[in-house]
Amino acid sequence: MRSLRWLIVQIGLPLAVIYAFPWVFNNGYYIHMAQTFLITYIVIVGLNLLVGLSHQLSLGHVGFYAIGAYLTAIIGKTLGLNFFVSILLGSLVAAAFGAVVALLSLRSKGPYLAMVTIAFGELIGIISNRWIDVTGGPAGYFPNAASFFGYTLQPYEYMWFIGLLAVLFTAGISNIFKGRFGRTFTALGNSEVASEVLGVNVRGWKILLAISAFMAGAGGGLFAHQNGFISSSSFEFHQSILFITGVIIGGAGTKWGPVVGTAIIVLLPQWFSKYVDYHLFIFGGILLLCLLLLPNGVVGELSKLPLLRKWLGRGDRNERKLELNKAAPLMELPEAKDGxxxxxxxxxxxxxxxxxxxxxxxxxxxxxxxxxxxxxxxxxxxxxxxxxxxxxxxxxxxxxxxxxxxxxxxxxxxxxxxxxxxxxxxxxxxxxxxxxxxxxxxxxxxxxxxxxxxxxxxxxxxxxxxxxxxxxxxxxxxxxxxxxxxxxxxxxxxxxxxxxxxxxxxxxxxxxxxxxxxxxxxxxxxxxxxxxxxxxxxxxxxxxxxxxxxxxxxxxxxxxxxxxxxxxxxxxxxxxxxxxxxxxxxxxxxxxxxxxxxxxxxx
Ligand SMILES: Nc1ncnc2c1ncn2[C@@H]1O[C@H](COP(=O)(O)OP(=O)(O)OP(=O)(O)O)[C@@H](O)[C@H]1O
Structure with a gap:
């Protein structure tokens, strides 16, 4: 297990901040913003896993987000399930769709995978718009409030719940990034052929899209209960662009990138609320500027500074702390067969x-x-x-x-x-x-x-x-x-x-x-x-x-x-x-x- 220090820093501190938030900002607007931040963060952390580790681009994450939202809302209402059970089921179904898209696009990479995911996102958008009997189409669907055993959560309690999920997801993903899976995903992103000749099965590892889709599904389910209303217009293409923008502006593959990226894409619309018709234009401009000036995103660029490299860089600090046995006898190779x-x-x-x-x-x-x-x-x-x-x-x-x-x-x-x-x-x-x-x-x-x-x-x-x-x-x-x-x-x-x-x-x-x-x-x-x-x-x-x-x-x-x-x-x-x-x-x-x-x- 991780050390006590790790538990305090990774789990204890963020939870304390989230717990304290409603006392400091005791105001419905701020609580709603905090919920939106945490939900978007969960989706972006999942997408960062995909983009940052394997350099695969998904431009259709809104599809998984929508599946999570509709499934959570519909299952919750028709079966009368607790909201966390319905969110879990919705996320699992989104992950299953992620696995199917991954299998269908097994050999597609880069722009080709991006095209497949765009098509998927659009397809889900069309289904949510046209399958009116189930989704309500443009007229929408009203999910149950987030409640369990008859108790309906207050907005600040719901924020705590989302915060708990965000912290747990972050800790889990940070473990994945640092361990053998993170290494292997990075290796696949760097050279598929070299990974394969070392025994990595590319097929199995496309599963990353499913994990990422699970988190997008969870974000969608949480959004459905937060908003109390979902419709086909909640899940349009620009939402996928926002998610990917958050990953790239923050710094794909970095630990703090999703925090910075989420803050930017959640807060900017507030700052530019007067210019709602120009939001996509503004985001497009920011993305372009970012790609030109900060190709590795805000955190990616900051991590290049010698002072910050140790804290923000991708290099594994734990690696240096490992006590390597420098006097061990050299490894033995398998015995050669004769003939x-x-x-x-x-x-x-x-x-x-x-x-x-x-x-x-x-x-x-x-x-x-x-x-x-x-x-x-x-x-x-x-x-x-x-x-x-x-x-x-x-x-x-x-x-x-x-x-x-x-x-x-x-x-x-x-x-x-x-x-x-x-x-x-x-x-x-x-x-x-x-x-x-x-x-x-x-x-x-x-x-x-x-x-x-x-x-x-x-x-x-x-x-x-x-x-x-x-x-x-x-x-x-x-x-x-x-x-x-x-x-x-x-x-x-x-x-x-x-x-x-x-x-x-x-x-x-x-x-x-x-x-x-x-x-x-x-x-x-x-x-x-x-x-x-x-x-x-x-x-x-x-x-x-x-x-x-x-x-x-x-x-x-x-x-x-x-x-x-x-x-x-x-x-x-x-x-x-x-x-x-x-x-x-x-x-x-x-x-x-x-x-x-x-x-x-x-x-
Ligand atoms: N993927 C490919 N598609 C088409 N032709 C290829 C491909 N790979 C190799 N060739 C051709 O096959 C021939 C043999 O190439 P190969 O690279 O195996 O030679 P080599 O002996 O390794 O050469 P070198 O010593 O320069 O590396 C060359 O004519 C090359 O152009």
Whole structure:
């Protein structure tokens, strides 16, 4: 469980402020404003989870808000339920709709997901307008007052109730942001493909939209009881724009952003109440200005100031407080299996008329380093993409330890112990170095969503255990001193080493390194060379795609040479170095002799 200090700061203090509010502002208008603030805040906190963590944009949140409102009102009235039961049911139905929209838009991202959500919001708007028998259409619907067991809550009591929900949601979401789920959502937002090859199933994680929809539904249900009247005009498109504006102006992905964003969108209409016809125009203008001047929102920009960074930044302060066991023995890798572990049979990858990989057979032996080399465009990266499930081959088969994995998705392949690094770096740039490595442990974490929501003692123990393991891996690649820096701040070569450590976190049986030395300085190349040697010594099976012949020739046990997508030849480094076809493929002549003998690099 969280510490006493955390309970006081996160729960006790905000509750005390909310409890004291009616005594300080004993006035119906202020109480109503406070209710509106808290309801809007709940929706914006939920939307911030979606936008801030996964960078998915929903422009149809009013749809979930409306579902929560109508369901709460209708169920409450027809079944005579307590308002909190009806709000819970309304929120759950909104979450179910969120899950359906997420599944329907599984591969849609960015503007496409935004379009899907706009369509959804509009559809709900049309239904609420036309399904008059149920919703009352434009003439509206009158929900019961917020009451239970015959007692009707006073406006200030209702405000306390909304405040309690807001505080609990905030605490839960802040736990999610800080734990494994927040990290994984951020990783998905940064690089879906890198998350997948580390075992994250993108499908499962689209569930974020459902959580966000749950909170929008709760906001809608609370609004229905607050207002005492809902109609189709309560749920128009501009409401979605207001919600998203609140998230962006406040600072997407920041903890205090929703507070600031909500304050702005709730208070501005009050300040500009004379110009009600121009509200959308005013908000549009503010949003544009914000995007131009404060691209990370008010809190996002403030968090860049050195003084405030510690308090407002996304970096996890708890991470630094963890006592890392710096003298622990280094992590052990799974024992390598002898004999053939991976069989590629007649692999073909065709892009239209181009055969990037053309009927290639390769056998990988356990505990060896198998190099794949070839001139630019010969099909090496395509082969790695096929092997890691990023591309489904157009022909041939991939058999891993006797199991056919040809049609497996990247996360399934990762679950079988195969992972990779990327030629074009795919780090999670918003995460720290150690958090990048922690994503690699994704499939080893056991704690579930609910346990993370309340941050149980088991979750604390698990976090500490994996932070220590991640730190171990950073020691292996020599980056332990950079653990808490943002990954994007590291040099190119160091970033490549973070990818190696991240891949090792999966505790893979086969690690595919796609040009690990590309773009690195000479010192860094030596370091990378050294790391690969140590991994080889530990018995890890490795596929190494590399242009630096010195590394390839000195480390690999076997080398396959590709040319124009075809396998040119295969054998030991000595055999490859003297093979006439290899020399010919690499331009021919003396220069090439130097090259394949490891004295020069290509690419
Ligand atoms: N997604 C794609 N769509 C179309 N063509 C592609 C795609 N990916 C690769 N190719 C083509 O397939 C061929 C092989 O490319 P690939 O990137 O696998 O070569 P490579 O050996 O890794 O080259 P390099 O050493 O430059 O990284 C090239 O002609 C490339 O243009």
């Amino acid at each position: 053939t572990i991976l069989e590629l049979g007649k692999i073909r990858m065709q892009f239209g008329g181009l055969k990037a990989v053309d009927d290639v057979d390769i056998e990988i032996k356990g505990g060896t380093v198998h190099g794949i080399i070839g001139p630019n465009g010969s099909g090496k990266s395509t082969m790695v993409n096929v092997l890691s499930g990023v591309y489904m081959p157009t022909g041939g088969s991939i058999v891993w330890q006797g199991k056919n994995i040809t049609k497996f998705a990247p996360h399934q392949i990762a679950k079988h112990g195969i992972t990779r690094t990327f030629q074009n770096l795919q780090l999670f740039n918003e995460l720290t170095v150690i958090q990048n490595v922690l994503i690699g442990f994704h499939r080893h974490f056991r704690s579930g969503f609910l346990a993370n929501l309340v941050h149980t003692a088991k979750v604390s123990r698990e976090e500490k255990e994996f932070y220590n393991k991640a730190y171990d891996l950073l020691r292996i690649v020599g980056l332990e001193d950079r653990a808490h820096e943002t990954a994007a701040d590291l040099s190119y070569g160091e970033q490549r080493l973070v990818e190696v450590a991240r891949g090792l976190a999966l505790q893979p049986s086969l690690l595919i390194l796609d040009e690990p030395a590309a773009g690195a300085s000479n010192v860094e190349i030596d370091k990378i060379n050294d790391v690969i040697r140590r991994l080889k010594k530990s018995g890890l099976s490795i596929i190494l795609v590399e242009h630096h012949m010195e590394i390839v020739m000195n480390i690999c046990d076997t080398i396959t040479v590709l040319d124009f997508g075809k396998k040119l030849c295969e054998g030991t480094p000595e055999f490859i170095q003297n093979h006439p076809k290899v020399i010919e493929a690499y331009l021919g002549g003396e220069e090439v002799n130097e090259l394949v003998r490891g004295k020069k690099s290509i690419g």
